[in-house]
Amino acid sequence: MSDTTIKLSDAAIRKQMLADFLFYFRQNRGAVVGMWVFLGLVILAIFAQVIAPHDPTQQYRDALLVPPFWQEGGSTSFLLGTDAVGRDMLSRLIYGAQYSLFIGIVVVAIALIGGIFVGLLAGFFGGWVDSVIMRVMDVILAFPSLLLALVLVAVLGPGLTNAMIAIAIVYQPHFARLTRAAVMGEKEREYVTAARVAGAGTMRLMFKTILPNCLAPLIVQATLSFSSAVLDSAALGFLGMGAQPPASEWGTMLAEAREFILRAWWVVTLPGLAILISVLAINLMGDGLRDALDPKLKRS
Amino acid sequence: MIRFILSKLLYLVPTFLGITLIAFSFVRILPGDPVLLMAGERGISPERHAELSAQLGFDRPLWVQYFDFLGRLFHGDLGNSLVTKKPVMAEFLTLFPATVELGLVAILIATLIGVPVGVLAAIKRGSWFDQVSMTAALVGFSMPIFWWGLLLIIFFSGILGWTPVSGRISLVYFFPDVTGFMLIDSLISGQKGAFGSALSHLILPSVVLATIPLAVIARQTRSAMLEVMGEDYVRTARAKGMPPSRVIGVHALRNAMIPVITTIGLQIGVLMAGAILTETIFSWPGIGKWMIDSISRRDYPVVQSGLLLIAGLVMLVNLLVDLTYGLINPRIRHK
């Protein structure tokens, strides 16, 4: 990604970058494991309807709080047991993967797009535009993210959509700052000046020329945000401000299960474990991505 | 140096004004009317509604209310809670020590474990210790702490019965608040066993709250150490035959600590967010739980002032981190 790469053809650059990336990524065992787990989650989410043995909202009134099959009283028709109103835990967990992935994707998409746009504006125009935008970002960052998200959700009304919007707004400044810094750094480089001299318009400069050159840190930040979004939306659900029952979102499931904490370990333990595993997988992958994409930030 | 501090402070003014605006406006566009909530199922006549709104000052235009809010802020008056009718500042001050105590112990745990683990992992890079501790750190970093807290309660309070379920100290102990910090007050009281009781109540919540900062600090320390150890002067020292322990102790550690201190300082925001969840799970009478309760009760003055105080605090700590950084590293000052 140094200046000299400009001399190579685009296709060659891409090929070389991809090869580098794959080489570094494969070296990181954790990242590979994380990726497989993540792929597994994606498959679970996409094919939930086929895989899940039961409808996640179907209440089996004669099978309340049935323990997992290996425990006494458990049954193989509910492999991981049932919850307080007789819904199959396994099916709810599988469907829960849909929520988590959906939340992660939507939050990152909104935050990324918003952040890039704002960051490009600030970085490219500078001056008072930059000052105003960056002060606003500072203000948002001054609040602990979960607290601000909580207040935002209270403003918008509890629910999954609003929780996602709130989290995205809270994450957006990170992307804006990264983009701005990258733009400021790249703006004066030769290739940009060259493009400008060649008559490229402002828009084209921003999106076609500068942006691709600051993608690496953004991708790293995006994976980080993905896992944080899963965690934070679960926390909002846990506090009763996220997805609303009977949604099988993992945090909401945990909130509903709290009262059974000492009676039915599975309704409390399993949703949390699902959150931990998916967040861990994404973080492992994120570590690998960062190492592979940005050797400067490389840790080991 | 003074100019540096002044410029930093000046830079904070618009941010702080922005914070007041956000705190005020977000809270005011919250749907729901506290007067209606007070009336409940009974309903309230339009006349009485108007009377109460006027008494609470909610009938004036929003911008007037905002400037009133700002004006009173400069006199240190944050208004009264709609629920308890007591000054928000007084309530904040009675609850704040509980959160600070929890947060300090958590950051202490995180630092005392995180830094040595990170240093050791960096020195023994690639060893089983490095791999195990960094995997553990990543697990900690990925932990939904509200669930983690529940698990610890199930195990240590439910199954083993080692720790109390909630609260700050056993009810058999009773002594006046001196500092508001239970650990210190229990010592001052001189009551036998009080300190142990306070400590046993504090242990689970602070471990839960420390989890994420601990993971971040361990990872950050390790990478800072690795970076420093790769720098020329360390290599030179090593090549000159300086014993490795001295190289690490004198050169690497000291220089690696700068980013680590920054990291520790920046954990304050993380801690505040964590405190909301931790305090909810453990019924810990602190700021986090207070905010959650006040949001659901639409206690406007508490929510907006609470937001302001918390954001102000985060800003202050960030400023201190900045300043320390500037002190340690003069280059930054002149940038």
Added chain:
Amino acid sequence: MKMLSRILIAASALAMTTAMPALAKTFVYCSEASPEGFDPAPYTAGGTFDASAHPIYNRLVEFKKGTTEVEPALAESWEVSPDGLEYTFKLRQGVKFHSNEKFTPSRDFNADDVIFSYQRQASADHPWNQYIAGITYEYYNSMEMPSLIKDIVKVDDYTVKFVLTRPEAPFLANIAMPFASIVSAEYADMLDKAGTKEDLNNAPIGTGPFKFVAYQKDAVIRYAKNADYWGPAPKIDDLVFAITPDAAVRLQKLKAGECQLMPYPAPADIAAIKEDPNLKMDEQAGLNVGYLAYNTTQAPFDNPKVRKALNMALNKQAIIDAVFQGAGQVAKNPIPPTMWSYNDAIADDVYDPVAAKAALEAEGVKDLSMKIWAMPVQRPYMPNAKRAAELMQEDFAKVGVKVEIVSYEWGEYLDKSMEPGRDGAVILGWTGDNGDPDNFMGVLLSCASAQPGGANRAFWCNQEFSDILSKAKQTSDVAERTKLYEQAQVIFKDQAPWATLDHSTQYVPMAKNVTGFVMSPLGDFTFDTVDVTE
């Protein structure tokens, strides 16, 4: 707990050797909410009254334990003038106020304290009306005291006369409510001079069975036995409220012996509590009702037969099972069965979808679609309105009525559900304040309450029903009032402005060795008669 028992053992050993007085008896109550303050007048939450009005204060008259009947307290006796407009109270003599570090009463309780306690709420010009900025007296206002009390006259030091503007039978029940607690005028004077008026709320002085000792916000409240109490002395020496908002944690603490009694267990835990050999549990129907109020001003819901038919389509037992997990009972009347004048002779609508469908068709109602409003919050009378609404949706679908469920933020819900012309039927309920039937039927179903600012969410104005209520309100003879209210319930059932859904059951789990706790139909928690046996 180990620590506690170790201390107890050590202390009792010490007591034996040195013949010190027996160890103080401490009772810990795991309360569910922080008190808003300790002056009962400006607040409205039950949890606040349990921490203020009941342990610390007394009223002129009070509810007899375990009932909603009024009995003498700080007033030894009273007389009502024949026209029902004057109530003359003879005050109890020799009643001592508590003392604390800064205050020692120089005189006993007398008429000045009564007048002070009411006037500060009644008159906006009273120097103590706004002793905390922004304070309001919601109960005093909502019980219509400002328009009811014309004057309070001090006849002599131990006689007070209340002059009313109209005869009002529930008046005595009203002044037995927490907001009418008697505070010390002498203490107020002292605070005024010291410039610490807010201590009336923070360091309360009353005449009640327990003295306030200390409060750590959101954590612990401590009380000590009032040795000079005018009534039967409390059995316990120290009363402690351990504030524990989470029901699961409360139960855990009760099981661990960290407290002896708790309110509001989670419905899911009730079966387990019943089986626990170390715990016992009292239960009683709560003083509340949950209902579905039709908009009786809109077609086809203005037709009582249509409303009746819809009521027949509801499987209310299914709601009790699914929403209350059994911790409730089906309601047939607008008042709960623990209240006097409850008309048990009334038969509830029988669940019969086939007949309901036929009845709807007979009224020419076809392809009806309606909205059901489900509130967003948990209330004692309805722990999960959305789940209840889903069940109703299913029930109504069976008789060919399509239902759309709507919800709003709680404040908005309360407001919009009272807007005339509201579209749809509303799930809501009521928890009684003072055990008077008028506090249910008058507040929720009279013509007057169908106006803006009222709480009649069926907008139901039946002149006959309303006239009976006003008549009952002006009669002080309880037997006659009972008859009138029974009659009113017949009209209500016949006209069916609501589908009466449920009365929740209140459970109070406690340690096996707790004795003397009496459940209050009003939902109060009082500890002056409570004892713990070893």
